[in-house]
Amino acid sequence: MAKVGIMGAGSWGTAISWLLTNNRHEVTVWSIDAKEVEMLDREREHKSKLPGVKLQDGIRFTNEIREGIEGKDFVVLAVPSPFTRSTAQRMCPYVKEGQILVNVAKGIEEKTLMTLSEQIEEEVPQADVAVLSGPSHAEEVGKGLPTTCVVGAKTRETAEYLQKAFMSEVFRVYTSPDIKGIELGGSLKNVIALAAGIADGLGYGDNTKAALITRGIAEIARLGVKMGGKIETFTGLTGIGDLIVTCASVHSRNRKAGYLIGQGRTMQEAMDEVKMVVEGVYSAKAAKQLAGQYRISMPIVEQVNQVLFEGKSPAEAVKELMLRDRKEEHSALPWGEEDTDTK
Ligand SMILES: NC(=O)C1=CN([C@@H]2O[C@H](COP(=O)(O)OP(=O)(O)OC[C@H]3O[C@@H](n4cnc5c(N)ncnc54)[C@H](O)[C@@H]3O)[C@@H](O)[C@H]2O)C=CC1
Ligand SMILES: O=C(CO)COP(=O)(O)O
Known part of the structure; x- marks a missing residue:
């Protein structure tokens, strides 16, 4: 069992909190929005973003970012990409040397053309940054419908640690070094x-x-x-x-x-x-x-x-x-015309 922090309580952050709690981890979810935190704590369901997914009693919701990071074995970043950099900046003072941060958002920063893990590394240089991605609509993950994803990390050790933490009978996880x-x-x-x-x-x-x-x-x-x-x-x-x-x-x-x-x-x-x-x-x-x-x-x-x-x-x-211009499907494929000429 791991202690896990989740940054962002939208559709994906909510589904991941349900998934990881089912895997018997101790989950704390941070949202920048105090009203969202209060609503989730009271309702145990995100009715506007992930209706029908009942969140387990054990999940803790907080508006204090420190509580989602300190003492956690790993922290999941699930905020929409326009907020990845600002969230990483807010997180930085509380992240320990080598602490694993796993980004699950999908985007590229418009101004810098950096990937999200590159942004996180720039803002939180002491972290061990990994990613999790794949075909995984929150609406289906939150219902426990089977899917498969990939964890990308800089070391096999981190990748296999996260693979084990996320993997269940409804969520199969592969590993890869290709972040x-x-x-x-x-x-x-x-x-x-x-x-x-x-x-x-x-x-x-x-x-x-x-x-x-x-x-x-x-x-x-x-x-x-x-x-x-x-x-x-x-x-x-x-x-x-x-x-x-x-x-x-x-x-x-x-x-x-x-x-x-x-x-x-x-x-x-x-x-x-x-x-x-x-x-x-x-x-x-x-x-x-x-x-x-x-x-x-x-x-x-x-x-x-x-x-x-x-x-x-x-x-x-x-x-x-x-x-648009007519093309070959794969320009690298040879026609073999030389061969026919010789026959
Ligand atoms: N929803 C899905 O099925 C999946 C989403 N993703 C990716 O995960 C990321 C998040 O997606 P969703 O959860 O669907 O988005 P969403 O639109 O549901 O997320 C909104 C949440 O972001 C947080 N937020 C809002 N403003 C913020 C701010 N200024 N700073 C920090 N946090 C703020 C709040 O908790 C809010 O509820 C996206 O990059 C998306 O592509 C990836 C896989 C599946
Ligand atoms: O990445 C996703 C599923 O894997 C979610 O895609 P959408 O943001 O288009 O819903």
């Missing part, structure tokens, strides 16, 4: 999920969705590998696995926001209607900048940016994707 690949897959898939939602909102079909997922992972992997991620990570749970669920699931906030945009809402109207964080909106700009910096072609990311920030109509964006 960069895990984080890039987790944040970039949200941009593609916005596109998948837009396609749904326009009334397009399953073929369209499959095409977006397949060409989407090609874009993600092209950039991710150039940035130092491993190709195997992008074909694994935190790459294609998370991309599939986010593009297809009724629970996805990114897909839902995209759907509303495809139906004619503005980006702001869609975000207001979803109510929870729509990370792809923040990652879209960062992804476009990274594509430019690394000279990578990311046509879906480009069109999502134009729809979100330049007022382009979603239907026009799809048309442009369909009619």
Whole structure:
């Protein structure tokens, strides 16, 4: 049994508190919002963000960040990405040398283009920073429906420690040293999920969705590998696995926001209607900048940016994707023409 702190009491922080308490850990949840803390303590359920998930009596809720960190074997960061850096800054004075911080949020900082673990390391240099990612909608995790995720860490020891802490009969955990690949897959898939939602909102079909997922992972992997991620990570749970669920699931906030945009809402109207964080909106700009910096072609990311920030109509964006330059599927595959010539 471990003592665990969880930073953030939104949909994902709440589901993880339920999951880790089921694994017999002692859980303390911190929220910046005193009203949220008071409500969770009283109701033992987050009715607006994770309805139907009854939180165990043993979970402690606090508005004092120190209480979520001091004496904890590890601390989970589950705040939306725009608040990762500020939360890490608040945490820093209480984090001990080598204390494990595991980030479960998915995003890229717009201003610096840093991944979330890089931000945390910059703000809390004494910490041992790890990540957990994969296909894991809070609504299903909180019901105990089986899924599989990956822990990325700098050492095998930390990765296996966290694997054991999170793993249960409904939550299988793999380990990986590829933190960069895990984080890039987790944040970039949200941009593609916005596109998948837009396609749904326009009334397009399953073929369209499959095409977006397949060409989407090609874009993600092209950039991710150039940035130092491993190709195997992008074909694994935190790459294609998370991309599939986010593009297809009724629970996805990114897909839902995209759907509303495809139906004619503005980006702001869609975000207001979803109510929870729509990370792809923040990652879209960062992804476009990274594509430019690394000279990578990311046509879906480009069109999502134009729809979100330049007022382009979603239907026009799809048309442009369909009619861009004709290409080979994999330009590295040889035709074998030399062979046929010799026969
Ligand atoms: N919801 C899900 O199914 C999953 C979410 N994630 C990721 O986890 C992260 C959090 O997502 P959700 O919990 O769904 O978002 P959410 O929108 O439900 O989170 C809102 C919560 O963030 C906290 N918060 C609000 N303002 C804050 C501030 N200024 N500083 C610090 N904390 C603040 C509060 O506790 C609030 O309830 C995102 O990066 C998301 O991509 C990852 C896997 C699954
Ligand atoms: O990352 C997620 C599931 O693995 C959650 O995705 P959404 O933020 O789109 O709901």
